[in-house]
Amino acid sequence: MALPSRYAVTLPGPVGGHGAAKVVVVQLLHDDGSRPADPVWGDIDGLxxxxxVGExxxxxxxxxxxxxxxxxxxxxxLP
Incomplete structure (x- = not known):
């Protein structure tokens, strides 16, 4: 089964606050040196x-x- 190339990841709001959650889109990184069985995703800004795994x-x-x-x-x- 192929891995999704992108995910939308929900980030929590500030601790003790009632701010809205944020979403960051991450993509599969191919140049990070990880093993194929241990993939890593990252955002476009590198933050x-x-x-x-799963969701x-x-x-x-x-x-x-x-x-x-x-x-x-x-x-x-994400598609």
Whole structure:
């Protein structure tokens, strides 16, 4: 089964706030040196890197405002 080339990943709002969630689109990275069985997705700005299994995205790298937060995010494949 082929991997989706893009996902929409929902990011949480600020801690303790009631701000709306944000969405980041990530694409499959081919030049990251990962093994084919261990793919990595990233955004176009290079701020986010994550592994995605099913609909769960585990963050490998995030912008500074998300540092120190345990992030397991919802991912939806895009056409």
């Amino acid at each position: 986010w890197r994550m592994r995605i 769960a995205a585990t963050v490998l790298r995030a912008p500074s405002e998300y540092e120190g937060r345990q992030l397991c995010l919802h991912a939806v494949p």
